[in-house]
Amino acid sequence: MGSTNGYDALLVVSFGGPEGPEDVMPFLENVVRGRGVPRERLLEVEAHYQRFGGVSPINRQCRDLIAALDVGLPVYWGNRNWHPFLEDTVRRMTEDGVRKAAALVTAAYSSYSSCRQYLDDIARARAAVPGAPEIVKLRHYFDHPGFVTAMADHTRAALARLPEGERDTARLVFTAHSIPLSMARTAGPAGGAYEAQLRETAALVTERVDPERAFDLVWQSRSGPPQVPWLEPDVCDHLEALHADGVRAAVLVPIGFVSDHMEVVYDLDVEAAATADKLGMALSRAATAGTHPAFVSMVGELLAEPEPAGCAATCCPAPVRPASSRPSVPAPGGDR
Structure with missing residues (x-):
């Protein structure tokens, strides 16, 4: 090397x-x-x-x-x-x-x-x-060709696992760990970067898989109190909305994770799968980069690559936690 x-x-x-x-x-x-x-x-x-x-x-x-x-x-x-x-x-x-x-x-x-x-x-x-x-x-x-290629290949494999008649019209649903809006949209050098980077990765993967295919970015695994706003929509709510719009099949693509975590195997493989089954929607989950x-x-x-410059001390600050909010369990099985 x-x-x-x-x-x-x-x-x-x-x-x-x-x-x-x-x-x-x-x-x-x-x-x-x-x-x-x-x-x-x-x-x-x-x-x-x-x-x-x-x-x-x-x-x-x-x-x-x-x-x-x-x-x-x-x-x-x-x-x-x-x-x-x-x-x-x-x-x-x-x-x-x-x-x-x-x-x-x-x-x-x-x-x-x-x-x-x-x-x-x-x-x-x-x-x-x-x-x-x-x-x-x-x-x-998030935008490195190695990560994008891995996720594109896994997405194609997930599409191939759907019933043959559903593959061409299946919606790509990219998922990532939801975080509080106070963390996602902070001021400073990295303000809003999390959501913007995920959207860029979703677009890059879709371009590799099928540039004409519709895709969405949704969120999973929120753990905070209901009065504290987090990134939405939730993946299960989104499957309900897709079903109401006549979508019959979807592929979940967990681009927010580089390996399987508890959020992936429980929130997607158990909870989201149960939602799709209830709706009668064909569902396949892409593997993580692994x-x-x-x-x-x-x-x-x-x-x-050239050694990266160190992050500024103000980069990616901790979220502001309202005194009245109940603490949450942050990402108990993985990273985001």
Whole structure:
């Protein structure tokens, strides 16, 4: 491969997820620590995980991605909320003599949760480890041809799984994790970038699949109190609206996620699938980028790009949380 800008390691940074029934509640408590989330809300989300044996797909998919990478550098892996924790990984990197690492975050877009919060995580981990290496976060890759190609191929495969008579008129429905409007439309350098980047990715994927086909961008997995506005429409509500307009088939394309998370396997494969079944609508769900060869190759290409400039301190600020609003569980199984 080409130049790696003086990096001597690659660090994959992800959200983390439980890997057994006994992990679920401690994991969720890590996710919401300091937010005062009611216990009943945690128990509600815990039930989603226990439906799948207490295992989120995200850690397995991180391992699969790391195994597929061939970037000519040692690859490390650290999570925000579950083992292997980021601080422990940075300590191991320091002990191994790593001096400068590139960080690939498993979130492709700009927002507080998918960008700034990871920068803060990395800064805290480095501060906790004397002599920690320099860590450079690689750029957002929502528009990288490797990501777009992977999602286009998976979308074509999902279309092919529909009944033959429904494929030509099926609606493409791109989904991403909803976030509060206060986070999505902040002022500053990244204000509104999350939604705009997702729309660009949806358009790029559709152009590859079928430029004449209609598509929508909708949202999933909101977890906040009803009085706090989040990005809409919800995917299940949108399926209802499509059905009312006479649409008989749809493909859900989870472009907001680079690997399967609990939000994908529960909110789409369970809840959205149940909505479509109730409506009598044919539904197919595209795979996430995962270990598609183009996505795997993308990582090496990002390493060879000129080192990205650091984000401004005002980029992707935390959302303003009204004092009267009940805290929510943010993305309990994945990134956005």
